[in-house]
Amino acid sequence: MKQLNPTAVMTEPPSSIRFQNTGAALWEKAKTIIPGGNQLLSKRAEMFLPGQWPAYYSRARGCRVWDLDGRAYHDFAQMGVGACVLGYAHPHVNRRVMEIVRHGSMCSLNPPEEVALAEKLIALHPWAEMARFGRTGGEACAIAVRIARAASGRSKVALCGYHGWHEWSLSANLQTGSNLDQHLLSGLDPKGVPAELAGTALPFRYNQLEELEALAKRHGREIGVIIMEPIRSVDPAPGFLEGVRKIADRLGAVLIFDEVSAGFRLNVGGAHLLHGVTPDMAVFGKALGNGYPIAAIIGKRSVMNAAQDSFISSTFWTERIGPAAALATIEFMEKNDVPDALVRYGRRIMEGWQHAAADAGLKIQVSGIPPLARLAFEHPDALALQTLYTQEMLDRSYLVGAAVYATYAYSNTIIDRFTADTTKVFRSIKQAVDAGTVRAQLRGPVKHAGFARLS
Numbered sequence: 316m317k318q319l320n321p322t323a324v325m326t327e328p329p330s331s332i333r334f335q336n337t338g339a340a341l342w343e344k345a346k347t348i349i350p351g352g353n354q355l356l357s358k359r360a361e362m363f364l365p366g367q368w369p370a371y372y373s374r375a376r377g378c379r380v381w382d383l384d385g386r387a388y389h390d391f392a393q394m395g396v397g398a399c400v401l402g403y404a405h406p407h408v409n410r411r412v413m414e415i416v417r418h419g420s421m422c423s424l425n426p427p428e429e430v431a432l433a434e435k436l437i438a439l440h441p442w443a444e445m446a447r448f449g450r451t452g453g454e455a456c457a458i459a460v461r462i463a464r465a466a467s468g469r470s471k472v473a474l475c476g477y478h479g480w481h482e483w484s485l486s487a488n489l490q491t492g493s494n495l496d497q498h499l500l501s502g503l504d505p506k507g508v509p510a511e512l513a514g515t516a517l518p519f520r521y522n523q524l525e526e527l528e529a530l531a532k533r534h535g536r537e538i539g540v541i542i543m544e545p546i547r548s549v550d551p552a553p554g555f556l557e558g559v560r561k562i563a564d565r566l567g568a569v570l571i572f573d574e575v576s577a578g579f580r581l582n583v584g585g586a587h588l589l590h591g592v593t594p595d596m597a598v599f600g601k602a603l604g605n606g607y608p609i610a611a612i613i614g615k616r617s618v619m620n621a622a623q624d625s626f627i628s629s630t631f632w633t634e635r636i637g638p639a640a641a642l643a644t645i646e647f648m649e650k651n652d653v654p655d656a657l658v659r660y661g662r663r664i665m666e667g668w669q670h671a672a673a674d675a676g677l678k679i680q681v682s683g684i685p686p687l688a689r690l691a692f693e694h695p696d697a698l699a700l701q702t703l704y705t706q707e708m709l710d711r712s713y714l715v716g717a718a719v720y721a722t723y724a725y726s727n728t729i730i731d732r733f734t735a736d737t738t739k740v741f742r743s744i745k746q747a748v749d750a751g752t753v754r755a756q757l758r759g760p761v762k763h764a765g766f767a768r769l770s
């Protein structure tokens with residue numbers, strides 16, 4: 316793709332938009348026959364660059380993505396929404412998957428790999444004694460909550476953070492509609508969730524132990540489950556995780572750590588292992604299979620055995636690719652100390668943003684664990700600035716959003732080039748801010764901030 320003069324304030328549309336954008340056109344068609352356009356909010360074009368986002372890919376390898384018109388990009392957005400920690404189409408994982416495909420990925424008998432994966436996850440988490448498997452993160456959280464409710468015999472769940480789309484968690488928004496706004500995704504509409512579930516999911520905010528204390532005081536031993544991410548955007552405040560553990564013990568509630576996003580990025584296994592606080596159950600997804608669908612629920616025997624008292628069962632939870640891919644992914648991670656690279660690369664990206672902003676005189680906020688780094692512009696029209704950043708970086712052949720899931724497929728050279736391009740774009744954004752032309756320079760609408768109905 317043709318490079319633009321990076322320091323110029325753009326008044327003419329760059330050549331790239333005169334190119335065919337088959338993906339953007341397909342996205343418009345998709346929205347007329349698939350409600351919401353696709354199956355995941357985070358992959359909507361509107362979450363990045365409405366009207367211009369390539370939206371679909373023809374191929375992906377390492378940290379590179381090719382759109383439907385053959386244009387190549389470096390992925391500094393989502394790397395498969397955090398799934399592809401090793402990189403796209405990773406040869407080590409793919410080799411194992413191809414073998415499985417050749418030998419039959421589905422059968423009337425069970426895949427032995429799921430027993431090996433259960434053993435592996437238990438070995439990595441010595442407090443855990445049993446495992447179950449699903450294929451998506453939200454589904455695995457729902458399984459965990461079902462088991463925990465069955466084990467505790469109570470229905471109220473205290474929750475912190477995002478845990479997927481299922482009734483048990485969305486019901487938190489039945490009372491006010493905004494209960495979950497502080498939990499990753501704002502504006503989640505619980506339409507279709509039975510109103511009778513109101514009051515069964517009780518949110519508390521991360522690092523606000525007093526909010527969980529207040530819930531414990533109000534609902535006491537009606538709370539049977541506490542579910543939260545052990546870490547995501549900020550480090551746990553001293554005593555926070557320990558305090559949650561104590562409250563769970565006092566209430567006799569099952570404590571679940573949702574490691575769907577944090578797991579297997581800071582270390583091989585759950586991030587909670589780094590903080591010395593042990594849950595009763597933990598849930599994994601995303602990074603576990605490097606993009607192949609697999610999710611795991613691990614836990615103490617006393618809790619996990621409650622799965623036998625409830626009906627939790629599904630045909631495709633028995634396919635063979637997921638557990639085989641997870642075993643191959645973990646093996647590669649251990650051999651190559653992948654989390655160490657993810658943390659180093661994530662830090663380099665975060666520092667790059669900071670330097671670029673300081674150079675341009677832009678105010679930004681950088682947050683998150685390094686392998687899941689977040690960027691926010693500090694400006695009254697922050698979303699417009701974010702959209703302009705995505706637009707200008709797309710012109711320079713990067714997929715960019717408000718967060719980067721680091722991948723082992725990056726290199727210092729790739730990140731340094733990304734930082735150099737970001738520096739140029741930040742300078743042009745600052746010029747646009749000073750000239751009051753940010754919105755005028757957008758070639759389409761401003762991106763969405765959270766959940767919204769698509770027109």
Ligand SMILES: Cc1ncc(COP(=O)(O)O)c(C=O)c1O
Binds near residue numbers: 479573576
């Ligand atoms: C912490 C956490 N839990 C659960 C989920 C849901 O996972 P999935 O999208 O695979 O259903 C996510 C997804 O972002 C997540 O970040």
